[in-house]
Amino acid sequence: MVDLKGQYNKIKETVDAQIQSVLDTTSYINGPLVKEFQKNLENYLGVKHVIPCANGTDALQIAMMGLGLQPGDEVITADFTFAATVEVIALLNLTPVLVDVNPDDFNINIDAIKKAITPKTKAIVPVHLFGQCANMEAIMELAKAHNLFVIEDNAQGIGANYTYKDGTKAKSGTIGHVASTSFFPSKNLGCYGDGGAIFTNDDNLAHTIRGIVNHGMYERYHHDVVGVNSRLDSIQAAVLNTKLPLLDTYNKARRNAAKKYNDAFKNETKITTPKTINGCAGICETCDCHVFHQYTLKVTNVDRDALVQHLNANNIPCGVYYPIPLHSQKAYKDARYNEADFPVTNQLIKEVISLPMHTELEDDQIKFITETVKEFINR
Numbered sequence: 001m002v003d004l005k006g007q008y009n010k011i012k013e014t015v016d017a018q019i020q021s022v023l024d025t026t027s028y029i030n031g032p033l034v035k036e037f038q039k040n041l042e043n044y045l046g047v048k049h050v051i052p053c054a055n056g057t058d059a060l061q062i063a064m065m066g067l068g069l070q071p072g073d074e075v076i077t078a079d080f081t082f083a084a085t086v087e088v089i090a091l092l093n094l095t096p097v098l099v100d101v102n103p104d105d106f107n108i109n110i111d112a113i114k115k116a117i118t119p120k121t122k123a124i125v126p127v128h129l130f131g132q133c134a135n136m137e138a139i140m141e142l143a144k145a146h147n148l149f150v151i152e153d154n155a156q157g158i159g160a161n162y163t164y165k166d167g168t169k170a171k172s173g174t175i176g177h178v179a180s181t182s183f184f185p186s187k188n189l190g191c192y193g194d195g196g197a198i199f200t201n202d203d204n205l206a207h208t209i210r211g212i213v214n215h216g217m218y219e220r221y222h223h224d225v226v227g228v229n230s231r232l233d234s235i236q237a238a239v240l241n242t243k244l245p246l247l248d249t250y251n252k253a254r255r256n257a258a259k260k261y262n263d264a265f266k267n268e269t270k271i272t273t274p275k276t277i278n279g280c281a282g283i284c285e286t287c288d289c290h291v292f293h294q295y296t297l298k299v300t301n302v303d304r305d306a307l308v309q310h311l312n313a314n315n316i317p318c319g320v321y322y323p324i325p326l327h328s329q330k331a332y333k334d335a336r337y338n339e340a341d342f343p344v345t346n347q348l349i350k351e352v353i354s355l356p357m358h359t360e361l362e363d364d365q366i367k368f369i370t371e372t373v374k375e376f377i378n379r
C-alpha cells in the first residue's frame, strides 16, 4: 500500500545526516530538533501553536483533556473512521455519540450531527477522512450555535487546504478549537516510528496542553493537573524536519496518482471514483483540497471481497477501510444506536476498497493495478 523504502532512498543522505546529528549530541528527548520541527510546522500550517507528542491517538486524548471535558459529556464523531477517534473518547469516560457520514466524501454528515446534539453535547470531532476536510464551515457554525468545542482529527489530512464559501483557504487542523495529527510512518507526513502533534490557535489551551503532555507540570516538580507522558523524540523530529519541506511535493505526487487512477476508471459504470468537494471539478491541480491519504473506490454490482482476493492473488495490495462500522464494534456498541441511523456507513463497508497510494507510484504500476481491477469487474 505504501513504498517507504523508495521514498527513503531519495532522501537517505539528508535524513541519515540529521539522525546522526542526534546520535552525536545524545539529545534524544526534548532536543533542539524537536523545537525546530515545532516552529517549522507552525509556519507551514499558519497556526500559533504546535505541541508535539508521542502519537496521533495521544494527540486526540490530550486535546480532549486540555479542553477540560468531563465524564458523561457527549462527544459526537463519525461512525466511519479508524477506532482511535472513538477509543480516546471512551477512555476518558466521555460518551461517544457516533453518527453517519456522507456517501460521496465519506466525512461526517451535518444533518446527522444536528440530530445528535443534546444538552449534554460538549464537542464534535470531525475526521478529515482519507485526506479531505469535513464540512468545517457548517461544523463551526453548529458549534458556535450550541457552544461546543471542535476537535479536528487530522491524522489523514495533513497539508490539505479547506476552502471557505468566500474562497479563502485554511490548512486542515487550523480551523477548529484544537486539532490532532499522527506521524505514523504511512501517514502523509510520516516519521520512522511513532509521533503525533496537537495544533491550536488558543494561547491558554496551548499552555494547558504543554503541561498535560509533561506529567501535568507547569513548573518543575509542581504537578498542577493529572497529565501524561507523551513526547516526540529527537530522532523522529530529525526525520520530520527533513520531510516537512517535501510534504507539498509528496501530496502532489499522491494527487497525480489519484488523477491517473481516475482517468483509468472513468468509463467504468461499476466504479465510483473519489469525489473532491469544495467546488473542485475532478482532481484539482492547484487548490490542495485533497491529499489522498487513501485512494478509495466504491464498487457496485461487484463482489468486493472477491475483488480484494483477486488483487491479492496478483500481488497487488489493497485495503478495506473500514470493514466494520464503529457502532457495531463490540467495544462501542450502545443500546441507543439505531441501525436506521447509519444507512450510509452500513452501505460503505460493503462497497469501499482502497488501492495502493503513496508518493512513489509509477505509471506502469498504476496501469497494472487498474487493468487488473477492470479485468475482474468486467468478467
Ligand SMILES: *Cc1c(COP(=O)(O)O)cnc(C)c1O
Binding pocket: 055, 056, 057, 058, 081, 082, 084, 085, 127, 153, 155, 156, 181, 182, 183, 184, 194, 195, 196
Ligand atoms: C492513524 C490515525 C489515528 C491514530 O494515530 P496513531 O499515531 O497511530 O496513534 C487517529 N485517527 C485517525 C483517523 C487515523 O487515521
